[in-house]
Amino acid sequence: MKKLYNLITNNFQYKLLAVVFSILLWFLATNKEIVDTTITVNYKPISKGNYKVVDYYPRKITLRIEGYRKDILSLEGLKEVKLILPPNIEGSGWKTIRIRKENIQLPVESVKLKKVSPKMIKVKIEKLYRKIVPVVLNAEGIPKGAKVKIDPNYAVVLLPEDKKDFVFEVKTEKIDLKGVKLPATFVLKLKTVYSVEPKEVKITLEEKR
Structure with missing residues (x-):
């Protein structure tokens, strides 16, 4: 019994490390x-x-x-x-x-x-029918005397045949421009249930000259 005990405890740390490394190698081999x-x-x-x-x-x-x-x-x-x-x-x-x-x-x-x-x-x-429509800024609180520039100012919308005569524009996501100092630039997404290109437009606000 003592011999068995000595066999187990002799260099126990190294034996434990050997077991751990064996398990790791098995795990790596299994995953590969x-x-x-x-x-x-x-x-x-x-x-x-x-x-x-x-x-x-x-x-x-x-x-x-x-x-x-x-x-x-x-x-x-x-x-x-x-x-x-x-x-x-x-x-x-x-x-x-x-x-x-x-x-x-x-x-x-x-x-x-x-x-x-x-x-x-x-x-x-x-x-789907490809239709070119103007882009409209959906905003409130536009500063007085501001000039609005939309780039690009049109979009291509893909419409079902029965909807092509009822879609005339595409709006941007809504934005509140109250208190905005001029000049200012924003990038807004286009909001529509239909497929549209581009997905977003650049809005520039400048003072009228």
């Missing part, structure tokens, strides 16, 4: 292990063209992915991935879209996407 697995997730089609997505199916896609175990584990509980659609799609209605691996955005860049199923999805799109 390459894993190949399959997950099924929801996806969201993202339009990059002059159209909006009205509907689509199926609602889920299956992804075969490969990466370090720690990165694969970080994808557990992933609720949705983004699927970038082609910028140019002709006409409105239901379209068959081929899924390209490079158009699926995973939240962990080091994870490699090896296969997607299905290869095709159905997407119902509605073409």
Whole structure:
């Protein structure tokens, strides 16, 4: 018994360090292990063209992915991935879209996407109308005698066909200019429910000459 005790306690610190290092090495080796697995997730089609997505199916896609175990584990509980659609799609209605691996955005860049199923999805799109409209400053308390300059003073709005004849301008976010000393410059966002470019404009207030 004494021999066993001496065996355990002799150079105990070094033995403890050896155990700790062994555990750390095991942990590092496990995390660096390459894993190949399959997950099924929801996806969201993202339009990059002059159209909006009205509907689509199926609602889920299956992804075969490969990466370090720690990165694969970080994808557990992933609720949705983004699927970038082609910028140019002709006409409105239901379209068959081929899924390209490079158009699926995973939240962990080091994870490699090896296969997607299905290869095709159905997407119902509605073409949007490009309309150029003036930008209007939405402000109160504009200093008396101030000259307002908006740059740029117009914006391009993407509108559904049935809305194009009812949108005549786009306003900036609201701002209170009471007590502002001239000259003054602000950058304000454009407020609209529709897609618009640019997203913001520069407002300059100067004294009239």
